[in-house]
Amino acid sequence: MTGIHASRPPRGDRAYVTLVTSDDYATGANALIRSLNQTGTEADIAVLHTGGVSSGRLEELERLGVRLCGVDLLPTSAAFNNAHAREVLHRVAPFDKGDKPPLHTPLDNFTKLRLWQLDYARCTFIDADALAMQNCDRLFEYPEFCAAPNVYESEADFHRMNSGVFTARPSQATFDHMFETLDVPDAFWRRTDQTFLQTYFTDWHGLPHHYNVLQYVWFNLPKLWNWKSMHILHFQYEKPWQTPHGKADQLRPLIDLWTTIAEGGPLPDLAKMPNPE
Template sequence: MSGLRPVREARSDCAYVTLVTNADFALGAGALLRSLRLSETQADLVVLHTGGVEEASLAPLRERGARLVETDLLPTSDAFNTAHARDALHGAAPFTKGEKPAFHTPLDNFAKLRLWQLDYDRVVFLDADTLVLRNCDRLFDYPEFCAAPNVYESLADFHRMNSGVFTARPSQATFDRIFAELDTPGAFWRRTDQTFLQHAFPDWHGLPVTFNMLQYVWFNLPGLWNWDSIHILHYQYEKPWQNPHPKADRLAPLIDLWHAYAGDGPVPALSELPAPA
């Protein structure tokens, strides 16, 4: 597997995969891994991690049963790297709906494409800032490429996909195809992997928003929020472990839920959680 260095062999033909590029996202991955174990999945749990993550941050992920796979960043050109560096990208395509934390490293997002080189038949990718609230193993039976729409402000968002959760079928041929499309002269992917993956898989299949419920739905579209149907909660923009948290007053129940999963104590029953105000 060029560019990948797993620490042990795969135990299943299916895996949930996340990407960790620094200590902050390792914190997120720890809560995600616990949520997956509590969902009683039997699939492998895989953490792709780049060279910038220290062992002290990886050890808790190993203790929660993750298969750690060290990955190289993609061998993209200097021009590509310059265009997608944090300051350049945020300057050319600023975020106007929410805030990305200082540890957000947009160029590293493209490393998730390495999952197509993994030794699994079927994978579900989950960003490290997600929680799995119900068993989602049915997603392994979904085709490539399935993702939920990027809905968090209005119904107009349904035409865009969100790459925080998606289904894939690892294949070196697919990796070679999409990598060839990624770094072309003048390439600029406004929202990094998200914009690129929608380009690479233009006929993407739509998952229900309940399989990638974006946290801003809580206050922008509360009528869509129903704890009885949410399978995956995605903390887009601000992260629940940030302290101080810029939107703590608006997202307090969701922040508290994340901290419950991040710890070792009980997690609340979804039926006991409050509805949006």
């Protein structure tokens, strides 16, 4: 696997995959992995990680049973790197809906594409700032490429994709073609991997909303919130471990839930969880 250095062989041909690019995201991945382990999944769990993660934090994740997969940044051109430098990207396409802490660089986001170089037949990617609320193994039966809508402000956003959860079929040939398409003259991917993937997979299939419920739905679209059907909860923008947290009062029940799982507590009984009013 060129560009990937794995800690052990794969366990089976299916894997949940996440990306960790800093110690902060290792904090998120710790909770995600704990939640996945509680769902009774039979799939492997692989953590793509860059050089921005300390060895101690990686050892913590490995003790949870995951397969560590060290990855190099993509060998993108100087022009591409300059166009996607943090200060350039955030000036041209600022995040104005919430506070997104600088946990990594925009170029780190594109290492998500290394998933297509993994030695699995089927993968489900989940961002490290998410939790699995119940078994999600059915996602492995969905085709490539499926992702849930980027809905957190208005129901009109159902046509947009969120790359925090998606299904994929690893293939070196696909990776090679993706890279050729990614780094072209004057390339600018406004929301990095998310914009690229929606453009590359023009006929992407929509996953049911409950496979990637964005936390802002809690207060923006409470009628769409349903604990019983929720499979993955995604903490876009502010992170539950973040201090200070500008929306802590609005999101307190979700932060408390994340904290419980991160500290080794059980998944909740979704039937008993109160929906927002």
